Amino acid sequence: MTPLLVVAALFGLAVGSFLNVVIHRVPAAMSLSRPGSHCPACDHPIRTRHNVPVVGWLVLRGRCADCRAPISVRYPLVELATAVLFVGIAWRLADLDLxxxxxxxxxxxxxxxxxxxxxxxxxxxxxxxxxxxxxxxxxxxxxxxxxxxxxxxxxxxxxxxxxxxxxxxxxxxxxxxxxxxxxxxxxxxxxxxxxxxxxxxxxxxxxxxxxxxxxxxxxxxxxxxxxxxxxxxxxxxxxxxxxxxxxxxxxxxxxxxxxxxxx
Structure with missing residues (x-):
């Protein structure tokens, strides 16, 4: 079961990163694909290496790499919560043979x-x-x-x-x-x-x-x-x-x- 839970965790982190986009853009009727991820304060595109779930926020210490504006801790929390829930659901359904x-x-x-x-x-x-x-x-x-x-x-x-x-x-x-x-x-x-x-x-x-x-x-x-x-x-x-x-x-x-x- 361990490989399944590892995959579920990694998949959850990736999905959680996308959910942050959904949470921000869907209520505003914005496209989910354009423009790409960017800082809402300085509008500078976020570098690929800084888009790694949770790790990117920690590396940047919760601030934009360009303008140093604060990045809400909610972003990594959503990613972590999604990963934890994915692992829990995968474990539970495996336990129930479902x-x-x-x-x-x-x-x-x-x-x-x-x-x-x-x-x-x-x-x-x-x-x-x-x-x-x-x-x-x-x-x-x-x-x-x-x-x-x-x-x-x-x-x-x-x-x-x-x-x-x-x-x-x-x-x-x-x-x-x-x-x-x-x-x-x-x-x-x-x-x-x-x-x-x-x-x-x-x-x-x-x-x-x-x-x-x-x-x-x-x-x-x-x-x-x-x-x-x-x-x-x-x-x-x-x-x-x-x-x-x-x-x-x-x-x-x-x-x-x-x-x-x-x-």
Whole structure:
């Protein structure tokens, strides 16, 4: 398994570097390819050797090589977070003997990282990321089911996508102040991916989003001493809950069922 995890880490670093471009440019409706990477302060192109994920930022000590303007630490953190998540997902799916689903889960993870940062920045979940992900993830899940000879997984994915989309749609319809339709559109993808992995993963992931959101909301109120503040973006909680459930969903569901049944 070690070679797989090494490849996942290196691939995650490379993808994380690209996600930094996505996070910055997609909300501004900018091209992802032109212009090339450049310093936003002096507009000087970034040298190839300085574009190496994490290492480039460390070599430059967090400053532009030309104008010495500071480079946000968020760039290497996004790269590291993506690499860590890719390694974790690869390890978990290998442990569950679900490696055919790895491409779909890696796409979902990369999508989740970019949407999380964008939602935190501008309170939007761009259609330019969400809508193409429906087609890509669907194709990857179909391929995974075909390789794994598991057509039932596709049925679970369809049920999960429809159920979570419908649930979020009703929440947004009856309580528009607490749920945006960007969250509704994302819910279908979350439900499909989690449903493919199993109904326990789907159920725990769906509830985990609200649990994490409530926990963060209460913490925010306590820190701000009860004063009103800016509403919380919910997309990051959906992504966090989904990824958390990939790792602990079956265990949590099993513990809950035992407690509920008194076993």
């Amino acid at each position: 490696l055919p689903a790895l491409p779909a889960l890696l796409w979902f993870t990369a999508m989740g990282v970019s949407l999380t940062m964008i939602d935190l920045d501008v309170r939007r979940l761009p259609d330019a990321i969400v809508f193409p992900s429906y087609g890509v993830i669907a194709a990857l899940l179909v391929t995974a089911a075909w390789i794994g000879h598991d057509p039932a997984a596709l049925l679970r994915a369809a049920v999960g996508a429809v159920a979570l989309f419908a649930g979020y749609f009703l929440l947004a319809f009856f309580y528009p102040g607490g749920m945006g339709f960007g969250d509704v559109k994302l819910a279908g993808i979350v439900g499909g991916v989690l449903g493919f992995l199993g109904y326990p993963v789907l159920l725990v992931g769906a509830f985990a989003a609200f649990f994490i959101g409530a926990f963060v909301g209460i913490a925010k109120v306590l820190v701000s001493r009860g004063t009103a503040g800016r509403s919380l973006a919910f997309g990051p909680f959906m992504i966090a809950g989904a990824l958390l459930s990939v790792f602990v969903g079956p265990t949590v569901a099993d513990v809950y069922s035992r407690l509920a049944l008194g076993g």
